Amino acid sequence: MFHSLETQSLNWINMNQTQKHTLKKNYPTLKKLADLSGNSIVELIMVFMDYKPASAEPIYYDKQLRDNLPQIQKLANKLGIYFSTSTHKYIINSPRGIFTEIPLNDSRLGKIILSFSKSAEIAYKGAYYYHQKMLDSSYGYKFGELMGYPKCCLKFGDYLANNNSNPNNYGFKNPAIESLKRSEHFDWHLNVFTTSLIPHFPCSLTCKDSIEYVKKALECLECIKELDTDTKKQYLSEPVSLYWTCADRILLYGDYKASSLGYGEISYTKLEPKVTSSSFYQKVDKNNLCLLNEIYKHLEQGNRLVVTNHYCRIYRDNVPLFQLKKRDRYTPILIKPDILPVP
Numbered sequence: 001m002f003h004s005l006e007t008q009s010l011n012w013i014n015m016n017q018t019q020k021h022t023l024k025k026n027y028p029t030l031k032k033l034a035d036l037s038g039n040s041i042v043e044l045i046m047v048f049m050d051y052k053p054a055s056a057e058p059i060y061y062d063k064q065l066r067d068n069l070p071q072i073q074k075l076a077n078k079l080g081i082y083f084s085t086s087t088h089k090y091i092i093n094s095p096r097g098i099f100t101e102i103p104l105n106d107s108r109l110g111k112i113i114l115s116f117s118k119s120a121e122i123a124y125k126g127a128y129y130y131h132q133k134m135l136d137s138s139y140g141y142k143f144g145e146l147m148g149y150p151k152c153c154l155k156f157g158d159y160l161a162n163n164n165s166n167p168n169n170y171g172f173k174n175p176a177i178e179s180l181k182r183s184e185h186f187d188w189h190l191n192v193f194t195t196s197l198i199p200h201f202p203c204s205l206t207c208k209d210s211i212e213y214v215k216k217a218l219e220c221l222e223c224i225k226e227l228d229t230d231t232k233k234q235y236l237s238e239p240v241s242l243y244w245t246c247a248d249r250i251l252l253y254g255d256y257k258a259s260s261l262g263y264g265e266i267s268y269t270k271l272e273p274k275v276t277s278s279s280f281y282q283k284v285d286k287n288n289l290c291l292l293n294e295i296y297k298h299l300e301q302g303n304r305l306v307v308t309n310h311y312c313r314i315y316r317d318n319v320p321l322f323q324l325k326k327r328d329r330y331t332p333i334l335i336k337p338d339i340l341p342v343p
């Protein structure tokens with residue numbers, strides 16, 4: 001059954017005038033830092049505003065980033081933020097692998113971890129723990145704690161963490177699907193199936209602390225008029241996502257009827273492919289990518305999609321065009337929040 005619940009409206013004001021003024025004044029520097037470092041502007045703002053203690057992201061260590069490092073250091077200093085990098089590069093493999101560690105001077109392209117915090121020690125640990133959590137499951141919890149993730153989500157993240165002796169580890173699990181499995185409802189703030197504003201995967205799709213975090217992020221974005229908050233909110237609440245992984249999904253717009261969370265049908269009028277695994281990962285499953293492209297082509301010809309536990313079916317009006325038998329009930333799913341913003 002499709003539940004149509006409503007949350008309280010977003011008239012949630014937490015920032016005072018001084019904070020707003022500080023954010024507006026420093027936004028150009030934050031934006032420049034985000035552009036040069038490849039790090040998320042939202043994450044950098046949240047660190048700058050003291051809403052989280054640190055952020056850390058893997059970024060391609062190419063000539064451009066190398067050339068930008070001194071300027072990144074300068075901009076971070078100007079904002080009172082410390083900056084640290086990992087001592088190795090990483091080749092990030094497909095969802096069926098973890099990280100391959102290579103030396104910084106290896107000629108192969110790899111990513112380095114860039115970590116930012118107002119504490120020098122935390123910035124250093126951010127880059128170090130990010131690496132360690134790929135090797136040792138106990139660092140998953142430590143890393144999340146360092147980044148200020150909600151306590152409830154830390155336990156969940158720990159469950160997702162890599163464990164070398166277990167083939168069913170982080171690299172094999174699909175975090176957003178694990179969040180879904182633990183949810184009865186789905187609040188739009190936590191739309192990890194479209195473009196998420198939270199850096200972690202929530203312990204459930206109605207996790208209160210994670211929702212509070214997104215409200216703060218949206219409030220910051222609203223304060224800076226340069227960023228289009230309405231578009232962000234639209235992405236979180238409007239599209240239906242045909243979802244495989246965080247790297248591969250197709251957004252559909254239209255009339256959606258859910259049969260349960262993750263399954264249902266949509267008569268659609270617009271599609272937006274977000275199939276990015278070939279750039280997100282350095283080694284991808286080519287067959288899987290071909291299949292995704294094939295599905296997208298059929299979707300372009302059709303106007304209705306039905307996703308059940310067992311299959312995906314694409315129709316043009318009532319004529320079936322294509323059917324995919326699913327290998328498991330979660331690959332892929334069709335999902336939209338059932339707790340939506342008050343109009």
Ligand SMILES: [Zn+2]
Pocket residue numbers: 150151152153154202203204207208209210
């Ligand atoms: Zn939580």
